[in-house]
Amino acid sequence: MLKVCLVFLSVLIAPVAAQALDLRAIVDQHILSGYQQLADRSAELAKASESSCEAGHDALTPAFHVAFDAWVAVSHLRFGPSEQQDRAFALAFWPDSRGVTPKTLSGLLRSQDPAIDDLALYQHVSIAARGFYALEFLLFDAAFVDKPSSKSCALIKVIAEDISANANAILEGWNQGYASLLAEANNDTYRSRDEAVKQLYTSLTTGLQFTAMTRLGRPLGTFSKPRPKRAEARRSGRSLRHVILSLKANQRLAALLSDNDKAIDARFQHVIQQAEDLNDPVLQGVNDPMSRIRIEALQGAINTINDSLALDLAPKLGITAGFNSMDGD
Structure with missing residues (x-):
């Protein structure tokens, strides 16, 4: 009888917990604040590219990071x-598994494509030549730094301007309607609060999966064939930094979704410390058996957090066991 009562109580608790979530607070504190930071910092990057490129790439590095x-x-x-x-x-x-980004950038510079001098035109070039990873090549890769083209600075500037324009467009989209669609639900985009909550939970779990399987999985490769050159943003020394930053962002979202559940936060804090203790900026340790074990352990710990969220947090949010965050169903 007690077991039946407990099961019945858990069924009652799940929807209540989901309904108690303050979606507006999550949108304001996590999403809008994050995209505002991106827009502000990207504007600073674009400004730095205007005044600092000719003086040397070192002057641009802080704004880039x-x-x-x-x-x-x-x-x-x-x-x-x-x-x-x-x-x-x-x-x-x-990931750019075919190495399209450097090839596209080289082609633009070689042909001195007019898009290099025109933001409106540049926004229609291949995505491979846009954004942070393209800019990383121009600022940090020897092939571009050691033998700059006469158009190198112009290309750096237009990419930085494009990044800023994109960041502003995303923020504007949230501020001019999408924030209300998610926070208030019951509309054509989110037909219920449950759908809005599921969207946020999906972002949390897929973010963790991407860090474990791609940010760490790609350089890990296999034991017999590690792939350190596949580490994310290795040219700028940011590979481990991205793992830590993404874990901290996921930790903040998990806290908002779980009403600051101390056990969940402790699991995140433990795995963040585990990542920081690696002290391996570009994950070069995948080549060394002992260091590799620690990177694999970090990957496993991130996957374990995801598993625990499925057991502990998902039911409280009214998300069923059969839900697959990878397909959104």
């Missing part, structure tokens, strides 16, 4: 305005 940090902090929010007109891909075309 700060703006890139802001993108990683919202990179798990792949829905709504960031997905319209492929804006997220235009900001972050990675």
Whole structure:
């Protein structure tokens, strides 16, 4: 009888917990604030590119890193305005498994394409030549830094301007309607609060999956064939930094979704510390058996958090066990 009562009580608790979520607070504190940071930092990057490129790339480096940090902090929010007109891909075309980005950049410079001098035209070039990863090549890759073209500075400037324009467009999309669609639900986009909650939970879990399987999985490769050159943003020394930043962003979203559940927060804090302790900026340790074990352990710990969220958080949000965050069903 007690077991039946407990099951019945858990069924009652789940929808109540989901209904108690303050969706407006999540939108304001996590989404809008994150995209505002991205827009502000990207504007600073564009301004720095205007005044500093000819003086040397070192002057641009701080603005690049700060703006890139802001993108990683919202990179798990792949829905709504960031997905319209492929804006997220235009900001972050990675992984680039075929090496299209450097080839496209080289082609633009070699041909001195007029789009290099015109933002409106540049917004129609291949996505592979746009965004943070394209800019990283121009600022940090020896092939571009050691042998600059006469158009290198112009290309850096237009990419930075494009990043800023895209960041502003995403923020504008949220401020001019999409924020209300998610926060208030019961509309054509989110037919119920449950759908809005599921969207946020999907962002959390797919963000964790991307970090484990792509940010760590790609350089890990296999034991017999590690792939350190596949690490994200390795040219600028940001590979581990992206893992840590994304975990911290996911931690903040998990706290908002779980009403600051201390157990969930402790799991995140433990895995963040695990990542920080690696002290391996470009994940070069995948080549060394002992260091590789620690990177694999970090990957496993991130997957374990995702598993625990499915057991502990999802039911409280009214999300069924059969829900697959990868397909949104």
